[in-house]
Amino acid sequence: MSLSNPSQLLLRNEDLLQSNSPLVVGCPDSDFFSHLQAAAPMAKISSYQVNFAQHQSIASRFSEQINCVFSEHYQSEVKHDLAIIYFPKSKKEYQFLLAMLAPILADNAVILVVGENKGGVKSAEKLSNEYCLSSSKIDSARHCILYEIIFNNVASEFNLAQWYEHFIVKVNDLEIKVASLPGVFSNGELDNGTQLLLEHLPKGISGKVLDFGCGAGIIGSYVNKVNSNTEVDMLDVNALAIASAKQTLALNQLKGNVFASDGLSNVQGKYHAVLSNPPFHQGIKTNYQATETFLKGIKKHLNKNATLTIVANNFLKYAPIIKAEIAPCEQLANVKGFAIHHCKIQ
Template identity: 55%
Template structure:
């Protein structure tokens, strides 16, 4: 498997990768883990990912201590942290504040990322808690930086990173909570708003919110339709934690779990509702959603119903018509389409 460009840039600076207890943060490449093991055969290597799909891949690498959660904590200090720049600048700041307590006082942090993904802004974003920030190298449209943390950084408190906003839907008011990096920060996005206005009129039984993000769709359904059992899934640990916070903030019950597509889904659902993702990083990816549309029928009851919202330019209708006996385009507004299947 080919290494990503950021990983290739790191390996051409392999003299910087020597460490006893390195931590990889959001590394997408299992092969880079193996390269790091070759450089440090006696090291204890850890990997922390907020993306469950990436976590699953890295956890299969022998002798890698893989972690998946919204919050990385460890008593043992790392002498090297290698951080792949995330797609959200706010998430980058969150990660830095979270990681500061786990870096050894003589340790080093390397930040690597695609130039178009915003890594060039990393020094400015980190200026309040870092020192000796310097650019080390650039190649393959990527840049590599290093720094250490300042002394006396305030203790990390995850609660201080939780933001919230209020929405109105179906005559019900709900508080939406989210951590950094979760889709549609601070407001209800147009696509989800259109979807909520075009839900089936009477929802009951088991409901799946696929790609739940901060939990808006699942929470609204549970609030409006009491006779429902809500399952919510996402590939992102920050989203999973946010959806749980949203349910708690509104005194609602629901099951929220991590899944790479439908990998961890079992059972059958009467309703599946989704604003499925199609962006990943700085590139556009459709594979996850197209696989979901193809396979989700296996997890639906005989009369199960699927309602999704998607950008109007996405050609999902032919896929849905192929796999469902009934298909209808029930709304088309503001660049979004609502697809309904049964």
């Protein structure tokens, strides 16, 4: 397996990887940990992920040798002397990570931040000011930059609750209270695609419902509030989204089952309705594979007469996949660049 460009840049600076207790945050490459073990053979290595697929890839290979954590909140009794952060997809999420990690960093710990130029990594030094004794650009190659930041030992207590953004969305005169952590899709507002989907939901939804790629849980919460006879499952690959969806359900005094899944990997049983505003970005890159795999695998989880309804940018050619893999597909709406695709199992 080839290493990503950020990982290759890190390994060009192998001397910086020497430490006793390194913490690697958001690494997309399980192979990187083999190189890290070779560079620091006596180190007690930890991996922290908010991406369930990446966590599984690493944990399946190294769980007996490395402390592998998947959670919305990393906590540790170990003080890490090195943190390697792969710059996340949003600047606010990077600030969230720094605030969360500060209490578990050793005095004068080194923070290595690496990322692609197009992904916002150039702002890392400025965004790190609150926790920075000194910083410097170490290397750049393969359209990536590596920064070294020396921790200033300012470690105020981290309170996860303070990082939720609360807002209200209104659809068809019904209000949903939403809680969203940094980095979660459509943080702080109702996106146009989800709004269009909720305005064109099938009538009379009942029974078991799956919200695939739930984000902050708006779709599943809305469906459960409108249709009290539904039993809603929500899944996402992102730990921050899962925590947000659980909080959204609680704010609206609703019940639902929220869980992590890499696509349909943890989905069991069958549903009467499946709804989704599926993601088509992985980090800063466009990626349709997850949604196409979902559409090709969901039929075995649909009951007879079940419905599938998704919203997508109207340039995405999902309708032929739905027709080929599930059932004849109709378009319920096509507005402002978004289309609603709907089918029913016969």
